[in-house]
Amino acid sequence: MDHQGEDALREPAHRVSPRAVGYWRLTAAxxxxxxxxxxxAALLLWPDRPGWAVALGVGLALAAVVRPALMPDLRYRWHRWxxxxxxxxxxxxxxxxxxxxxxxxxxxTVDSSQTGLMRLFGLRSITVTTASSAGPLVVECLDEQVADRVVADLTRITGQASGDAT
Known part of the structure; x- marks a missing residue:
């Protein structure tokens, strides 16, 4: 099957909000x-810890620092809708x-949600529920105004669609 032809699946056109990077960085931090x-706590409560436990703890501590430094930018690059x-x-x-x-x-159904931290960043997520066993589609971290517009557009579009969504 030729994936380079006109039948190839193209990537979705839109990125999430640029403010999502700061939100994801804060949640990772x-x-x-x-x-x-x-x-x-483990260090203080486990006085006779073996060397492998110390090495594991150092590895986890380093990974915990790397995650907020790298993950948000990569996530922003790849999340599209x-x-x-x-x-x-x-x-x-x-x-x-x-x-x-x-x-x-x-x-x-089309739902929007906003956690307290998302509110600080002016972000909202949209959940689109379908009859699929794979579960809902989620578009995370849109600007509030964009999310409101998408919910309104989806409500209008689905109201015009024929069928019973099952």
Whole structure:
């Protein structure tokens, strides 16, 4: 099968909000602090720890620092989304890449959500539920205004689609 021809699947057109990088960096840094707290507690509560445990702890501590430094930029580079009159298309992941396409006729619900930290960054996520056993499509970290517009557009488009979304 020729994947270079006109039938090749193209990547979704839109990136998430650039502010998602700061949001992901902050959430990863919080995870780093939790990891370090657990490691310090283990260090204090396990006085006769073996050498392998120390090496493992150092490795975890270093990985916890690298994650907020690298992951947000890579995640921003790879996460994409698009809504057309016929489908919702998402791509997520930078190690394991997942592409999902849901025909508009299969959309059952469109929800938006916003955590407290997302609110600080002016971000919102959209969840598109379909009749698929693979679960919903999620578009993370859109600007609030973009998310509102996409929800309104999807509501309008799905209201015009024929079929029962099952």
């Amino acid at each position: 919080i995870g780093t602090l939790v990891t370090w707290a657990v490691l310090v 698009e809504v057309t009159p016929t489908a919702v298309h998402t791509r997520a992941g930078w190690i394991t890449v997942e592409q999902r396409i849901a025909p508009i006729s299969r959309v059952q």
